Amino acid sequence: MAISTELLKGTLSTIILRLLENSERMYGYELTQYVKESTKGKILLKEGSLYPALHKLEADGLIVSEAVYIGKRMRKYYSLTPKGKVSTKKSVNELLDFLNIIEQLITTNPEYGTT
Template structure:
């Protein structure tokens, strides 16, 4: 019922943002939070307090660029990837997949008490 503060989200925020932008072309902050919530059935929730600092950091690092547009009288700030942002997105997704594989090796139960030690 409650997803709330997911400790595992730590460290994956940049990866999520970069991947979504790589896929969608351009998005604005609010849209990113809604997209994440929707696609994970509420399991993962990005808070604004976490998202905006990440967006600003990524922009400052040269991975994102912005364009502001007025939509319905309100200013909307679109974020999109730079070429290096695109490369980083690909890299981070692949890094995450490697990490998950490594984690499986830790979380999957081992047969005996030692892996190679006493065979």
């Protein structure tokens, strides 16, 4: 059962940043495969989502790319800029905060009718 794509909204760029924080550098296709494997296929980053997201992060100065050729095939390795490293911590914290708040909201059983 794949996760609804709508749920992913707002989290994609944070996920990318976080994965780059954990590695020296990664390229686009590698990111799609890593997410696919580590979530057991429950989250699939589509190319139509990933590449525009990478381009935006680069345009915002949070990541930089370096083209590397494997034979004739290009890879664009991305890594965090200093600005991106700062931004990553902020985004990850905000996302974790959000996850906890939502979890509390939908798992707690409020006592209604007591007021």
